[in-house]
Amino acid sequence: MEQSEPAPTPATEVAIVGFGPVGAAIANLLGRYGIETVVIDKSPDIFMAPRAIALDNEALRILQWVGLDETAFARIAIPVVRMRSPLLGEFGRVNTLGCIDGHPKLVTFHQPDLEAALRRALECHGHVRSMPGTELLGFTQDADGVVLQLRRGDGAPFTLRSRYLVGADGAASLVRRLIGERFDGATYAEDWLIVDAKHVPAPIDHVEFLCDHRRPTPHMVAPGGRERWEFMLARGESRQDFETDARIAELIRPWTGGRPVEIERRAVYRFHARAAKAFRRGHVFLAGDAAHVTPPFVGQGLVAGLRDAANLAWKLAFVLRGHAGEAILDSYDQERRPHAAAMIAFARFMGRLVMPTSAARALIVHGIMRLTRLIPPLRRHFEDLGVKPRNRFAAGLFRRSHHRCRLACGEILPQGLVRDETGSLRLSDDALGAGLVLIGFGTDAVFGLEREQQAALAAAGGSVAQVCFRGQHLHRAASGTVLEDLTGTLIPGAAPEGWVALVRPDRTILHQGPAAEIGRILAEGLALLSAPGPGMAEARKIAG
Known part of the structure; x- marks a missing residue:
């Protein structure tokens, strides 16, 4: 067979x-x-x-x-994050009201x-x-x-x-x-009880960190009438004792006044x-x-x-x-x-700010934080999250440029509100699409490219876009997308007029420089991708 x-x-x-x-x-x-x-x-x-x-x-x-x-999906914009101490009151805050790149900060x-x-x-x-x-x-x-x-x-x-x-x-x-x-890394020694509840009688509208060395407690609002508390357990306290209805009711009593709420989740974790x-x-x-x-x-x-x-x-x-x-x-x-x-x-x-280990340490750490608020530059640096690491790359898939610009290679292109050729208002990421894009700021990038260069860009999954400042009426682009920046986020916010940038699909700047150098910028940018196909071979040829 x-x-x-x-x-x-x-x-x-x-x-x-x-x-x-x-x-x-x-x-x-x-x-x-x-x-x-x-x-x-x-x-x-x-x-x-x-x-x-x-x-x-x-x-x-x-x-x-x-x-x-x-x-x-439902979300709640948070206007402020407050840090409070039983010894010093509010010693720190983060301003999260408003938007960045078309979205709420938090x-x-x-x-x-x-x-x-x-x-x-x-x-x-x-x-x-x-x-x-x-x-x-x-x-x-x-x-x-x-x-x-x-x-x-x-x-x-x-x-x-x-x-x-x-x-x-x-x-x-x-x-x-x-x-x-x-x-590799560390696991925190402390257990934390997480409590999610619904229908709290007096809900808050923000995030607060109650930085009490005896029991640090982050507390925040969430959609669907929810609130969350995170209670740090002290040494010797048993997680089993803290997951009972009676113990949870006691912990959240300052916010509920003893009135019943619906406990949606209770769990004890160690943070890592x-x-x-x-x-x-x-x-x-x-x-x-x-x-x-x-x-x-x-x-x-x-x-x-x-x-x-x-x-x-x-x-x-x-x-x-x-x-x-x-x-x-x-x-x-x-x-x-x-x-x-x-x-x-x-x-x-x-x-370390949220969970000081002793009253003395809390007084020192929170006291220093409160004193820094008296110095306007330091206060703004903390409150506007200048201390948060920026999502920019020291090394990676981008070409370092010798030109100085507000937006450097390896950084993220901001997003703004734009008007497209049909008159529709859109966020710029949606208008630019999901591919590689060569953007001319106040200039039509296509006019600076040879036919072979345009073919190499297309072979690399790329397209061309022209971003005009508000009220600018340039001629229609030879090809590609034309967008009017209504908020000044892209021009002059990100780049000056007469500038070009080759932008990755994740909106990281791959290469950038003056429009007069567009051929070199495109060729050097495409060469970084190093694909084996004919379009990329042409790009390497153009790059010399």
Whole structure:
């Protein structure tokens, strides 16, 4: 009897392990480029208890790229973060009122709502499949990618071949352990009781840190009539004693007056400050909590994971579509790991303000903070979050320019409100699209390019845009997009008139300079991508 050939192993371009917000965001971003993607998660459903609670303007901008608008999930804009001491009163505050890049500086949200919105957004990407209830058993790497060993919810094993694998499977990441990656850092010695409640009688509208050395307590408002408290347990206190209804009622009595509230979640955690030694190993990448865990004192845990998603997804897509060479994937670790480490250090610094270990230490630390408020530059530096590490790169996938400009290479292009050629008002990221873009500020960049250069840009997944200042009426661009900057955010806010910038899909400046040097700027920028295709060969030829 003739034997039949074994069935071929199913294949995909990218496999993502972990269907939390970071994994779902990466899947959505890959979906924009039509990348065949499979998302795997052991859990069959969304975990419905609230966990992450804060997002900043950077995270909201990334979610905008994902396709989530202001109505996609509930959020509450936070006007101020207050730090209070029983000894000195309010010794510090952070002004979070207003917007940056078209989004509130700080919002709180309900994580199950966000995860549901991210999964709904995936429905419009036919190239993305989700497989909840599927467990990763192991994987092997070879020259062509990764072969995953999986198990369905019914217990049936199967294999899946993928060109790349992204581990977004949380702090206890199996993917990280299977590649043997270290997860260095520290675990705080203190236990914290997290209490999420609904229908609190006198809700607050902000975030406050009650920095009492006897029991530090962050407290914040959240959508759906929710509030959260985080109570630090003292040495010798038992977590079992603090998870009882009676003990929780006693702890939140100052805010409830003893009236009953609905307790949505209670859990005791220890906070961690850890990061992997490398975010890439061969065809495998780590993202979110699998790559780094940040203490919650600055609300940057999920935000950092979304930054990972924005940085990694377009690079994978450009490599898979032949717009760039595989070498650009090394820049993911090069760019993201230093910033993640800086944000962990910042969170630990803020933790020392929130949780002093003694009355004497509290008096000294909080007293110094209060004194700095008497010096206007120092007060503004702290209150306007000048101490927060900026999301800019010291090294990575960008070309250093000898030209001085308000916006440097390796930094993020601001976002503003623009009017397109149809008269519609849009945020500039939406108008510029998801690809590489060569922007002329107050000038039509196409007129400075030869036909071959335009072809090289198109081969690298790029397009051309012209940004005019408000009221400027330039002739219609020879090709590409024409946008009128209504707020001055881009011109002259980011760049002067007669300037050009080659901008990555994650809005990082790849290269920039005067419009007179546009050919060199384009060629040098495209050469960094180093794709093997004919368009990139032409770019290298142009670059000389």
